[in-house]
Amino acid sequence: MNEIHGTDKGCYDILRWYCRAVKETNPLSVAEFGFVTGCRPLIFLDETHIKNKFKGCILLAVSKDANDDLFTIAYSVVDAENDINWEWFCYHLRSVLLSCQSIPFNEYTFFSDRHPGIIKVVNLLFTGNHHAYCLRHLVDNFVKVVLQSYPKHNKKYWSSVFKKAAYAPSLQEHEQHIKNILESMPLARDFIVNSEPQSWANALFLGNRWGVINNNIAECWNNWVKAARYLPIVGMVDHIRVQIKNMMHQ
Incomplete structure (x- = not known):
């Protein structure tokens, strides 16, 4: 396992390299491309716990495509689900959504489980948008x-x-x-x-909210990456990236 994916501790040392490598080898890749062309402007925010030695969690933003299937918009590995990390994550998410010219920014509806950090950040960064509770x-x-x-x-x-x-x-x-x-x-x-x-x-x-009343699609994502959550951080992030790539090409 360690020879394939590296050790839990050692992978943190090469995480910056991994991020640079992804940008260098995929310079034109943008997560919003498939989103704006095929998904409803309904964004589910949630988190899932990491199961490796150092724990932490993954913050995620997902949507549904035209076939009502799961579409990943963004995800991030953080040390804990708290106000600061949700603000950081949603600040970058907001920048991506603002760049989507085909969807008016105030048409996005956010969906969550009412975590205090999500409620606070939606009120702060998405003041003109609606926030639905699961x-x-x-x-x-x-x-x-x-x-x-x-x-x-x-x-x-x-x-x-x-x-x-x-x-x-x-x-x-x-x-x-x-x-x-x-x-x-x-x-x-x-x-x-x-x-x-x-x-x-x-x-x-x-x-x-297009008839949606539960946060089930985010729960599906959590289950979808279940195996990856046990890997060291670089292997985990890359495993998720490959899963997303394969899904988009199906």
């Missing part, structure tokens, strides 16, 4: 934060009511489902208000 993560939090105070309640049933509130096409229908929840669980009020319903409820969301 319903699956929100329902999980609803169960953990609210339903634990009501142990006798049917978690499956009330989770379905919460989902109905999210999918409701009209404001009246949305408010009725929320009313049903609050009548049975008054403690849910703070959770619902703080969750910013305008970022997850269909009846309140002002942007366009």
Whole structure:
């Protein structure tokens, strides 16, 4: 393994060389090329943990192409998922998106699991864009934060009511489902208000998310690079690069 991919520690010493080599051998390669010609302006932000000796994580931005398949826009290896690293990653992502002349910048809709670092950086760097929250993560939090105070309640049933509130096409229908929840669980009020319903409820969301309501495509990417996450850093980055290249040529 070490002879093929190098050691965990040693690979950090040649990472700068690897980055220069990629630029020198692929001087005209730009990640946005396939993105602007075939994808909807819907960008999923997420992270996945690295499994090698030095840990860390990968920050990623992905989208869906015209066939509803996974398309990688950008990814970065960082030491941890925090505000500083998300700001650094999204600063460079913003520069790439601004260079895409065929898509107006304010038409991009961002999608996330509501990590505080992502919320902060979207508000900072993408102020004119819409930010949608993943319903699956929100329902999980609803169960953990609210339903634990009501142990006798049917978690499956009330989770379905919460989902109905999210999918409701009209404001009246949305408010009725929320009313049903609050009548049975008054403690849910703070959770619902703080969750910013305008970022997850269909009846309140002002942007366009093309029927997408979960962050599943980002989870697919995490699973797609599962094997690479165990490799030393250079082998990991190159493994992902080759996977992306092969996918784009299929």
